[in-house]
Amino acid sequence: MSLNTFGHLFRVTTWGESHGPALGATVDGCPPGIAVDAAMLQHWLDRRRPGQNRFTTQRREPDAVEILSGVFEGQSTGTPIQLMIRNTDQRSKDYGEIARTFRPGHADITYWQKYGIRDYRGGGRSSARETAARVAAGGVARAALAALAPDLRISGYMVQIGPHAIDRARFDADEIERNPFWAPDRLAAAEWEGHIDALRKAGNSVGAVVEVVASGVPAGLGAPVYGKLDTDLAAAMMSINAVKGVEIGDGMAVAALSGVENADEITMGPDGPVYASNHAGGILGGISTGQDVVVRFAVKPTSSILTPRRTITRTGEETEIVTKGRHDPCVGIRAVPVGEAMMACVLLDHLLLHRGQIGESRGRIG
Amino acid sequence: MSLNTFGHLFRVTTWGESHGPALGATVDGCPPGIAVDAAMLQHWLDRRRPGQNRFTTQRREPDAVEILSGVFEGQSTGTPIQLMIRNTDQRSKDYGEIARTFRPGHADITYWQKYGIRDYRGGGRSSARETAARVAAGGVARAALAALAPDLRISGYMVQIGPHAIDRARFDADEIERNPFWAPDRLAAAEWEGHIDALRKAGNSVGAVVEVVASGVPAGLGAPVYGKLDTDLAAAMMSINAVKGVEIGDGMAVAALSGVENADEITMGPDGPVYASNHAGGILGGISTGQDVVVRFAVKPTSSILTPRRTITRTGEETEIVTKGRHDPCVGIRAVPVGEAMMACVLLDHLLLHRGQIGESRGRIG
């Protein structure tokens, strides 16, 4: 992970700004012979695409992905896959004021302080548009996982918006695709709809918590002590715009547990170890157990809001700012497919790393 | 960050097992001309050293660090610094049963599944002893930071043990060094003492939340979009044994905030921007703002407990395990100096990265 590159063997470099000509991902290290085409990647991009309902930004971007290299006759060749998405709906006029005034809670000020130059149009490199490139790269990772770990499934969904969490007792996976919030709980979705509508009308925004679960993950992925699976998942999720917290399994709540409660007891099933619980989120010592890998991350509320906030300009004058333009009232919603994409990239990377160092054989139980 | 190496320019590779001859850290990329000696590193190691009170493992390790390379006449030379700590108090006989039986909640089973071989003595590579190497390397990072960023201060302390959090209104930095828990709240420390004693007597253990704050961090450290400062901090903290959650600033709680609440409003002070609050934990868009950098992480309860738990053996037989030996009832306590060390390593690394790409100049405000 080095500036704009993520991963060890499956390496994704994203590039591009919100209002430049294009953005995309350079994907290096994909195994050869994987069926990849633009339509397949488009499927995942369409899930993340803005403007699909009133709860996301009204910017209209087709987010059409073009494969420029690394795929020949419908298959990956093992060489770098370049994925490009043209920006088309750039209304740069929306962004006049923020050229010189910093939005509180936004990267405007830190980019300026670091670089002494910034592409202020639409947040430039710090825009959530960058995550489209991740979703495209994640599509390649999913295609490779489908070939290498066919039982592996990745599912992202929303578990909290503002102060309102889902009720785990009502968890229904079939609900996820039926509402604009990826909520696995129909009643929570209804509650969130009202909550967001009220905030949006008030010129305000709201935070969220996303959960991503991978099932069918082979045991043994991850490596001590800095290449741990959870280390890379934490980095992957924290690198998404606006994320401020990451949890594996029980996460921050482990602090309140005793060792007796926290121990996921083990019995022997017909296919190997069976765990009585999953406080660990499928990872022990940085290595996957074979249980579901469970990650959660918190997304802060959009900082581009219609309520005036006190701030300063580039020349140090104090002022107030109201951010017009087309912004997500809850940027966490579009983070769901992004979290899934990052999960796919990390798992594929660790699958390849494991195969590289260990090969196919490993410790048997029983 | 690649298996056992952490960092971009300031690169730390830790090595060694709990009951092998020694463990240590290979530190590459330290600037030359930094005053470094063993006594200075020993100071930090002594803070982490086990056996100092009844709340940590009773294993007696002097943790004496030896500098084998990279330092000449009391100064770093710019070449790799090898830090070695001999293991001395290895009672391998304590670890007979766990050679074939997996402790629930422990890396025993995943190391076996991954590698098909494991050094079962005392947890081997997955032992918390590995963190001694981190603390030693962190001592080198602190020495370099003292020269390069003299106003920078790092302070770690405990904010929660079990269900009992500190009262922020009672926060007193002077208390931290006065109690065995690094608690900044005297009443919380008293409460924790009772809580841990009760659990320990019951053959149980407890989780914790550690907070690490760095003040005096220059604005501009970090880089989009995978080399973000918070990405690397999240990875650094998640890579510590038993950590299951990491938060920057308000962390998971940002989900419940509105954008109006979350925006850290900015005014202009004599020395630059002044922020009305620090929900962001000193990082916006992955780049430091100049405010305090605030990180928290949750440490799960020790999985080596005296209460019997159901588990299986290497050959797949179901059994119960009781882990005898000398284990921390709250491994989170010793994680405080480790979190500080990781903070030091990450900040130095990003300071060097920043200097490499940007040099000294950057965007001025005002």
Next chain:
Amino acid sequence: MSLNTFGHLFRVTTWGESHGPALGATVDGCPPGIAVDAAMLQHWLDRRRPGQNRFTTQRREPDAVEILSGVFEGQSTGTPIQLMIRNTDQRSKDYGEIARTFRPGHADITYWQKYGIRDYRGGGRSSARETAARVAAGGVARAALAALAPDLRISGYMVQIGPHAIDRARFDADEIERNPFWAPDRLAAAEWEGHIDALRKAGNSVGAVVEVVASGVPAGLGAPVYGKLDTDLAAAMMSINAVKGVEIGDGMAVAALSGVENADEITMGPDGPVYASNHAGGILGGISTGQDVVVRFAVKPTSSILTPRRTITRTGEETEIVTKGRHDPCVGIRAVPVGEAMMACVLLDHLLLHRGQIGESRGRIG
């Protein structure tokens, strides 16, 4: 350096195939505030462009570079710079036979053996067209060097074609741009013209040796013991298509020298050390001395020739192959700007690395 990425802090990832839609370079780590535009990069690409005379392939490619990201209002922003060159003159029909028959001396067979799939059109990823992306990236490196090390100059030229070397006594830098071979020796150029014409008419091709010299390189660039300046230069040049040997300074000829001859004696000049000779090619212990950095590399003859050669097909049948199509009779000619580009990338990378670890200060002499 990891598969398709080169560099530590200034990182270049090239992507693309000879006959795919496009190829290019993802350039990460460029300092901000560097004046960069497409015209500047085009200048260097035009030097390498095929079809300019009868000594290079007759493929007509405008090699027009498009900057897709990382540059705002004519300056680098510090974020990834994506450089794209569309392929336009793809006559895929030329490449029918090589879809199933391997050219001796070409990567056809090894790509097949490794990946089990290959884009056979025009050599795919192994085509010399990939070097266009390097030249574009090298243009960015040169722009940054112009700002950071204004006295630094890079000059590449040809010193041998076939068995005919230049006469160093006739070395004339002004000649380099006056002949199609980048020869610094007018008589050698005339000789080469006849040699290549004869080989081309005979359906044959020829090898070459390119020399690249950088003057004005600050002392102190490079680092022990694997990040040496010469290590990275050797890797950079060896990574260019068809290169089989790399020399620093006297190169292979040092074997025949005695220690007395090889020692570059030092005296003290007004601005620092003055060397009586430069057998070392400007690098001692992997670190630049401040003298000219001198690198040479040998480029093998093009393997795509009109003379029949014995080979096999993908299905193992023995056959002969004659490679039609538009191929360079001496691919070494176009390697001259590529060698310059690699020199620029390596020097900038080490300048940034040095600044990162050391800053501005270093050991003074006198």
Next chain:
Amino acid sequence: MSLNTFGHLFRVTTWGESHGPALGATVDGCPPGIAVDAAMLQHWLDRRRPGQNRFTTQRREPDAVEILSGVFEGQSTGTPIQLMIRNTDQRSKDYGEIARTFRPGHADITYWQKYGIRDYRGGGRSSARETAARVAAGGVARAALAALAPDLRISGYMVQIGPHAIDRARFDADEIERNPFWAPDRLAAAEWEGHIDALRKAGNSVGAVVEVVASGVPAGLGAPVYGKLDTDLAAAMMSINAVKGVEIGDGMAVAALSGVENADEITMGPDGPVYASNHAGGILGGISTGQDVVVRFAVKPTSSILTPRRTITRTGEETEIVTKGRHDPCVGIRAVPVGEAMMACVLLDHLLLHRGQIGESRGRIG
């Protein structure tokens, strides 16, 4: 490859100075379950050990290697293997003068210019003693190769000392271990003996060319376009002290070949492709063909000589230097086992990389 670390998946970090307490190698990424012990590594170290005859330095170092981590009950565990060699025969008094005077042709001056501090005792980090750590790490790589590629053999030998090359017609592999020069040609060895003796008596030294050949290398190792097998071999060999040129196959001589001559024609044998020649040195397009991998490198003459040479001091005074002490008259001799070790490390690394990205399957011929 990042400062003092070499390799992608099999990563070797060497550390230590000539006259510090110890030196060694941190080896990360070794597959688990490989039989490794100190005696096995000692075998290779003993081949490189100084003081065994009058043609190498008379420093007496046992070079006894200690394994500090990563090996359990005689097998690698998959965690970092720390190899330490204590320095024992440090006569620091030998090195008084060079504390302030720079040896021409030596890294003394560049280390000073870069770092502003240097361990001048015996060359410090730039000493050839560092290569002991490489040989130890190479022993681990050989052990892993023995398990993963049992047909692979690595053989290094000397092909030139001073102006005298071996006669390839007299090549006899059995001779290599019978003379102190690793010469595969008995008559050349006799000639070199006289040549070196004369130079040594004259207070002079001599250069050399080493060749390393690996047979039994599986086809398909290496990756475009910066992770090429020859790129990494060139870097590996150029990183060895005093090396100034690296050649693959015909090396610099390819320049004089025509395409007809250079094409290694292919026929079909019972086990796959059969090549009529090996100008390519077993590598096409950066990927192994299955033929012998052939690398050569030139080692310059030792710069520590008894003949006075003009130089300057740290304070800029002009002077002459005569280097007393125990120095190799031909440091190239001890580079033979080092070249073998680097070959082993690179091949294992690429074997693991290949297995990681590709797995076992690949393109079949026939």
